[in-house]
Amino acid sequence: MVKRKLSDLLDDLDKGKQQTFWQARLLEMQLLLKEKKYSALGRRIGDLLESDQATGRIKPSKSEANKNRSE
Numbered sequence: 001m002v003k004r005k006l007s008d009l010l011d012d013l014d015k016g017k018q019q020t021f022w023q024a025r026l027l028e029m030q031l032l033l034k035e036k037k038y039s040a041l042g043r044r045i046g047d048l049l050e051s052d053q054a055t056g057r058i059k060p061s062k063s064e065a066n067k068n069r070s071e
Contacts, residue, residue: 025048028044029041029044029045
């Protein structure tokens, strides 16, 4: 019970940080888009997706996992 309560409190604290983090990333991408730096924007999005997969926040799809194993 105590662990769950502590976990919930920590999750609430992280929610504010995650919104700020993603808000900053989206503003960065919006600036790249305005400057018509599409390749830089594509790389940045790819980096963020890889980061999420590396931290375990997003699980790769089964097709991507199979593709990575075959390489």
